[in-house]
Amino acid sequence: MPVSVLLILGMGAAVGFISGIFGIGGGFLMTPLLIFLGIPPAVAVATQSAQIVASSTTSVLGAIRRNALDRKLGAILVAGGFVGSALGVWFFAAARRAGQLDLVIVISYVTLFTVVGSLMLKESIREFWHRRKGGAVRLRRKAGEHAPYLGWPLRMRFYRSKLYVSVIPIVGLSLFIGFAGALLGIGGGFIVVPALLYVFRVPTTVVVGTSQFQIVCTTLVALILHAVMNQAVDFVLAILLIIGGVFGAQFGARMGRHLRAELFRFLLAILLLAVGLRFGLELIMQPDEPFSITVQETRT
Amino acid sequence: MRAVGILLILLGTMASAGAETLITSLSNHRVLINSNYTGTLIAVFGAIERDAQTVARGTGYDVVVTVRGPRQFLTVREREPLGPIWINQEQQKFPSVPAYLSVLSSRSLAEITSDQLRQRQKIGLNAIVSASDFTNHRGGADKPFREALYRIKAQEGLYLEDERGVTFLTPDIFRASIPLPATAPPGNYDVEVTLFADTVILARTITNFELVKTGFEEQVGAVARDWSLFYGVATAVIALFFGWLANLIFRRD
Numbered sequence: 001m002p003v004s005v006l007l008i009l010g011m012g013a014a015v016g017f018i019s020g021i022f023g024i025g026g027g028f029l030m031t032p033l034l035i036f037l038g039i040p041p042a043v044a045v046a047t048q049s050a051q052i053v054a055s056s057t058t059s060v061l062g063a064i065r066r067n068a069l070d071r072k073l074g075a076i077l078v079a080g081g082f083v084g085s086a087l088g089v090w091f092f093a094a095a096r097r098a099g100q101l102d103l104v105i106v107i108s109y110v111t112l113f114t115v116v117g118s119l120m121l122k123e124s125i126r127e128f129w130h131r132r133k134g135g136a137v138r139l140r141r142k143a144g145e146h147a148p149y150l151g152w153p154l155r156m157r158f159y160r161s162k163l164y165v166s167v168i169p170i171v172g173l174s175l176f177i178g179f180a181g182a183l184l185g186i187g188g189g190f191i192v193v194p195a196l197l198y199v200f201r202v203p204t205t206v207v208v209g210t211s212q213f214q215i216v217c218t219t220l221v222a223l224i225l226h227a228v229m230n231q232a233v234d235f236v237l238a239i240l241l242i243i244g245g246v247f248g249a250q251f252g253a254r255m256g257r258h259l260r261a262e263l264f265r266f267l268l269a270i271l272l273l274a275v276g277l278r279f280g281l282e283l284i285m286q287p288d289e290p291f292s293i294t295v296q297e298t299r300t
Numbered sequence: 301m302r303a304v305g306i307l308l309i310l311l312g313t314m315a316s317a318g319a320e321t322l323i324t325s326l327s328n329h330r331v332l333i334n335s336n337y338t339g340t341l342i343a344v345f346g347a348i349e350r351d352a353q354t355v356a357r358g359t360g361y362d363v364v365v366t367v368r369g370p371r372q373f374l375t376v377r378e379r380e381p382l383g384p385i386w387i388n389q390e391q392q393k394f395p396s397v398p399a400y401l402s403v404l405s406s407r408s409l410a411e412i413t414s415d416q417l418r419q420r421q422k423i424g425l426n427a428i429v430s431a432s433d434f435t436n437h438r439g440g441a442d443k444p445f446r447e448a449l450y451r452i453k454a455q456e457g458l459y460l461e462d463e464r465g466v467t468f469l470t471p472d473i474f475r476a477s478i479p480l481p482a483t484a485p486p487g488n489y490d491v492e493v494t495l496f497a498d499t500v501i502l503a504r505t506i507t508n509f510e511l512v513k514t515g516f517e518e519q520v521g522a523v524a525r526d527w528s529l530f531y532g533v534a535t536a537v538i539a540l541f542f543g544w545l546a547n548l549i550f551r552r553d
Contacts, residue, residue, distance in 0.1 A: 223531075224536055250546065298373075
């Protein structure tokens with residue numbers, strides 16, 4: 001696959017920069033970009049997981065040093081994530097055999113991006129509106145008001161997160177994230193963090209560290225499974241993405257502290273919607289060449 | 301040992317069918333390609349020898365060179381609209397087709413020989429692609445898939461036909477250049493040279509060359525295939541290492 005090395009490095013740095021500003025992994029931006037570049041979706045997804053491992057390792061190590069990690073909650077998330085990852089890689093291989101992998105990836109991205117993008121857009125417009133009117137910036141739920149499924153059986157106490165909730169919704173969340181992560185080449189931080197923060201009410205101090213801990217473990221498993229089952233990991237591409245991403249993220253994180261967060265959240269929402277739309281068009285528009293060739297095997 | 305082998309191949313490519321003998325030789329039997337390979341040409345040289353009893357033919361000779369690359373198992377799928385979206389639906393399997401296929405000739409194939417003979421002897425891309433051993437017949441439903449395979453492969457420069465690809469230097473010495481694009485996969489390539497005169501096949505030789513990938517990329521590819529667990533773990537370890545390194549370098553507290 002002849003793709004410019006500098007282009008990949010530059011893209012890695014740009015996405016790393018954005019992810020540094022928002023404190024997210026950036027896999028959900030990088031994988032679609034790689035696909036638009038013409039890299040086969042299977043290779044893009046599998047290889048991007050290596051970059052996610054690298055960037056999450058950096059944040060987990062930081063979190064451990066700051067003691068911003070709930071090990072017990074993390075362990076349960078990881079256990080669910082492993083199962084979800086294995087299911088995701090298996091589903092990936094099955095869809096690939098059936099010739100529908102590209103379709104599955106594109107449809108999932110369209111759904112994910114339009115939903116998350118419009119939620120973020122709505123949130124940032126509301127924030128902007130409230131600021132204009134000088135009212136309360138954020139609408140929060142009242143204390144003590146919990147979703148009913150948090151009181152399901154198998155309740156467990158998480159001291160570090162000051163939680164006493166059923167493990168069933170937590171395992172469910174981690175299964176979903178593991179599955180989506182392996183299938184789409186995303187870490188899932190941009191889903192886990194809001195879920196832990198707003199649904200489970202995990203304190204802000206441990207949310208990012210714990211979610212990054214889960215991401216590093218499940219993505220590590222997904223990466224190895226992708227290499228073994230689908231042989232879709234491109235080592236050279238992975239290293240380029242990692243190098244670009246690592247530096248971009250550091251500068252992004254530095255810049256992020258001096259920039260207006262709500263403006264960037266608005267821009268990110270627009271970006272997500274645009275990428276989702278771009279994928280959607282690909283599905284709807286009549287292809288120039290309706291036929292495609294898949295090589296099953298080459299006998300040399 | 302290899303030199304002896306090449307010598308034997310050279311001697312072995314002499315074939316006789318009746319009065320004319322065809323002798324062919326390739327410029328290269330082993331093409332090494334590395335990561336900055338952008339395609340190459342392989343020359344085929346040939347000579348036609350008549351024995352003493354045969355008189356010169358009035359119509360002159362024609363030559364067709366057919367090159368078949370390594371075999372591939374391909375699936376061709378067709379996207380069709382399902383509601384508002386386009387989705388892969390129909391498919392056709394091609395269990396053993398050449399990854400690369402080129403037909404070079406001294407004149408247009410229609411002028412060289414008859415349609416029936418082309419079909420029977422698989423002379424020309426159309427004849428090869430529509431032959432019954434190319435894929436299974438499904439009562440005409442296979443036809444668009446054969447055409448699509450031909451069309452896509454031709455766009456990639458992997459299937460090509462050149463009716464000026466063979467040049468006669470003298471009435472019985474010819475040469476042809478086989479173009480190999482950068483996308484041609486490594487493996488064994490068969491070169492079949494067929495000699496015609498007056499629409500009839502007089503002689504045929506088969507020789508071959510090998511395309512061998514060398515260098516870093518190929519070694520990485522081989523490890524990914526044959527040692528996939530090791531490859532996956534190694535990639536993971538490197539990712540962890542870079543993550544740790546970044547944490548070390550950019551420590552903020």
